[in-house]
Amino acid sequence: MLCDEDEGHDVERRENSGTRTAIVTGCSRGIGAAIGSRLRHAGYEVVEIQRTSAHVSADLGQWRSAPDAWARAMALAPRGVDLLVLNAGASRDGAFVMVEPDDLTRCFDLNVFGALLLAREALRYWTAARRSGHVVMIGSQAALPGTRDADVLYTASKGAIHATVGPLAREYGPLVRVNCIAPGDVATETERALVARGRRVEVDAEAAWHEVAARSALGRWVRADEIADAVLFLERCAAMTGAIINVSGGTSIY
Template sequence: MTTGAGVDEQRTVAEAVAAARPPYEPLAGRTALITGGSRGLGREIAIAFAAAGADVALVSRKREACEALAGEIAAATGRRVTAHAAHVGDWDRLGTLLDEVAEELGEVDVLVNNAGIAPLYPSLDEVTEDLFDKVIAVNLKGPFRLMAAAGRRMAARDGGVILNISSIASSRPTAADLPYAAAKAALNTLTAGFAQEYGPTVRVNTILAGPFFTDISKAWDMDAFGAMAEEWPAQRGGDPSEITGAALYLCGPAASYTTGALLAVDGGRLAAP
């Protein structure tokens, strides 16, 4: 049966099931670079990617934290995992970082822009220029630089995948996180632009992360958070491991026709009143 000109005959259910079944290691043979990779969501993504067959470069400002985690992941998965010290707000360092990873693991096939900061401030009129610049540097300038440099290298080879970790704050900003929310909203815009620039061989997507119980959650008022979460479909915050399904999908072969997309992983927070 055909559904229109140029459309192949409909597959049988058996053929469809065989095509949909993911490979045992969907990221086998890939090299993934993950910023903010030593803790939080980055740590969980790094573990999941190595378990899925990827060699992984962990990046954060503190090499020691990356080295400790790299050793644990390598021992558990048998994959090559390297540690790299870099501040993602340092424009010039990011170019040498890609060379460094390529020398140790091979050219980057998967880039995950996960590093982010959302410092507290008393009020909007008390946000300092230094705080504002740091938020933009880590959440926007660094991802732009890495996407531009890594995307060009990917496009010149066999392609690759870029995944940005944004936030639902980009759609639901508050006075308490406005510089962060603005930077993440701009990151969403970069996703669409870079998908156009480096397609069709490079896919660029973004996860809009909701509230996860990472290190940052230690500063939350849990009573207030619990009352707020009751209004969401999931009625809770997320465990960091719950980010990995979406990350593996968007960076793996099952998402071959998905690019320029924003995927909310937020327990339904964006759907709530």
């Protein structure tokens, strides 16, 4: 895969000069924290939006608050915003037949409606300012063909996000790029949830850990910093838009 050399170098120059600004949601821990750290290391100013933050405290599950959260984030970005990473999300473990209407609402409110409304604010800003921008959505390998053993409700919400990537990229290109990363099993809070589930059903936690790793071609869990690497790759590869990148260690090929 080739990137536009001039544009890619231009992004790198702006990174090195510290002039690019990113807004990242859900970055208190795990994948989001790794993304924020990697972007800062690359020279970005990072504005965080999450439930409790020194920057912008907001619950994007209350999706009607997304425009206010965007406005408060913009107030912390005097040079403007170049990148929006939509990482905030939630899952619900358990059998689908046990899902209640409130579970459905909570999952889609945050994973779909909150994310899309914040993306809408970013797109409005970039188009009004005639400024180039980039949206990176964090989807899930669970919503890709070939997945196994995924939570139905979570998969449905991430599938909805995946479905928007191509149409948004087409509608707002060439000014704005829209891409998505689909992580597999990432060794963060997922690990602890797996151990807890294993104990409840009297399954050895160590065996459960190795069983999940064995689903992938690489035979291991994905690291959070590897998802952050993918975000930075998409930033630097200016030819990519409308793409969903599978970062699962090859889980979906089985």
